Amino acid sequence: MKVALLTSGRHDLSYLTPLAKHLPDHVWFTLSDNKCEDDLRVACKAAGAMGWATKLIHEHKPDCMLVIGDRTETLAACVAATCMKVPIAHVHGGDVTLGAIDNVCRHAISQLAKWHFCANPQAAEVLRRMNVPGDIHTTGSPAIDLLMAKPRQRVQGKDIVLAYHPETLSVIPPLDQIQHVAAIARARLPEGGKIICVGANPDAGGAQINEYLAGLGDPFVMRTGMQSDEYWDLLAGCYALLGNSSSGVIECPSLGVPFIEIGDRQKGRARCSYGDGRACERIAKVLAA
Numbered sequence: 001m002k003v004a005l006l007t008s009g010r011h012d013l014s015y016l017t018p019l020a021k022h023l024p025d026h027v028w029f030t031l032s033d034n035k036c037e038d039d040l041r042v043a044c045k046a047a048g049a050m051g052w053a054t055k056l057i058h059e060h061k062p063d064c065m066l067v068i069g070d071r072t073e074t075l076a077a078c079v080a081a082t083c084m085k086v087p088i089a090h091v092h093g094g095d096v097t098l099g100a101i102d103n104v105c106r107h108a109i110s111q112l113a114k115w116h117f118c119a120n121p122q123a124a125e126v127l128r129r130m131n132v133p134g135d136i137h138t139t140g141s142p143a144i145d146l147l148m149a150k151p152r153q154r155v156q157g158k159d160i161v162l163a164y165h166p167e168t169l170s171v172i173p174p175l176d177q178i179q180h181v182a183a184i185a186r187a188r189l190p191e192g193g194k195i196i197c198v199g200a201n202p203d204a205g206g207a208q209i210n211e212y213l214a215g216l217g218d219p220f221v222m223r224t225g226m227q228s229d230e231y232w233d234l235l236a237g238c239y240a241l242l243g244n245s246s247s248g249v250i251e252c253p254s255l256g257v258p259f260i261e262i263g264d265r266q267k268g269r270a271r272c273s274y275g276d277g278r279a280c281e282r283i284a285k286v287l288a289a
Contacts, residue, residue: 002025002062002063003023003025003026003062003063004026004027004056004057004065004066005019005020005066006067006074007028007068008030008031008032008049009201009202011201012068012069014143014146015068015142015143016142017228018145018149019279019284021280022284023287027062029057029077031052031077032045032048032049032073041204042072042203042204045073045202046072046076048073049072049074049076050077050079050080051080053077053080054080054083057080057081057086062086063086064086064089065078065081065086066088066089067090067109068091068092069092069102069106069109070095070105072101075105075109078112079112087114087115088114089113089115089283089287090112090115090117091117091139091141091142092106092117092123092141093106093107093109093110093117093118093127094116094122094125094126094130094136095119095126095270096269097266097267097268098169098264098268099168099169099170099263099264100168100169100203100265101169102168107130110130110132111130113132113133113134114133115134115135115286116134116135116136117139117279117283117286118136118137118138119138119141119250119275119279120273120274121138122270122272123138124137135286137283139279139282139283140273140276140277141250141274142275142279143228143275144254144276144279145275145277145279146229147228147254147255148254148276149277150229150232152232152233152236153236154236154255154256154257155237156237156238157237157239158189158194158239159238160188160189160196160239160240160241160260161238161242162181162185162195162196162197162198163241163245164178164243165201165245165265166203166204166206167265174206174208174209175208175212178208178212178213181243181263182195182212182220186219188260189219193239194218194220194221195220196238197214197221197222197223198226198231199223210222235247235257236255240257240259240260241257241260242259243260244261244262244263244264245266246266248266249266249269249271250274251274
């Protein structure tokens with residue numbers, strides 16, 4: 001089976017890179033990771049993604065398209081695949097994140113998918129209650145496969161890692177959100193530590209958040225553009241992760257790192273194990289059957 005692996009940014013790669021090794025016949029579909037300043041640009045980016053995905057599907061003619069999660073541009077690409085009769089394999093369906101538009105996008109993708117690869121039993125049960133079409137499998141998260149591939153020793157340091165993304169369903173402006181978060185980070189910072197800001201995602205308001213953090217100065221330090229391994233190495237030696245990143249729920253428990261959660265972006269996401277390092281093996285076995 002020829003599998004198209006759809007990625008819309010660096011975050012996807014932590015899930016797709018280990019999975020690609022288990023899929024001998026695959027092709028990468030890469031969408032733009034440009035940041036969006038507002039909802040209009042988010043919508044325009046999704047519209048562009050539909051056209052780009054249509055072109056790639058027509059050119060490469062995959063037997064299925066495998067997607068991760070919940071981005072608006074990912075949903076748009078899935079609409080294109082559906083129209084072109086290419087079945088969809090969806091990883092991390094059934095997760096719940098009530099504080100972001102990602103939640104409805106994720107559920108919409110699940111309604112279009114043929115194969116559902118859930119990160120935990122709770123997510124699988126959500127899909128059953130939604131009565132989604134296709135086959136539901138509990139595989140764990142491919143991100144945990146990549147995380148567990150490299151041993152890391154947890155040594156708690158003094159630095160706080162700040163990973164905060166816009167709450168896209170909130171009535172509170174992104175600038176007000178991040179000012180509140182920055183104040184909490186200052187208050188929780190151990191003496192002599194730094195606040196390492198890894199940057200917001202491309203959601204509407206993300207660029208505004210990054211600009212604000214970049215202008216704060218000491219003890220705030222911007223460190224964006226890290227690959228997954230670099231990010232996990234940073235977490236393994238920090239005091240805590242602070243913000244609303246999904247990594248606080250999915251990856252921090254495996255690293256033994258405290259997560260100081262702020263806001264509602266991850267509200268509803270299951271607090272449980274997200275895998276044992278064998279998710280990619282299970283996904284590939286299903287697709288090969």
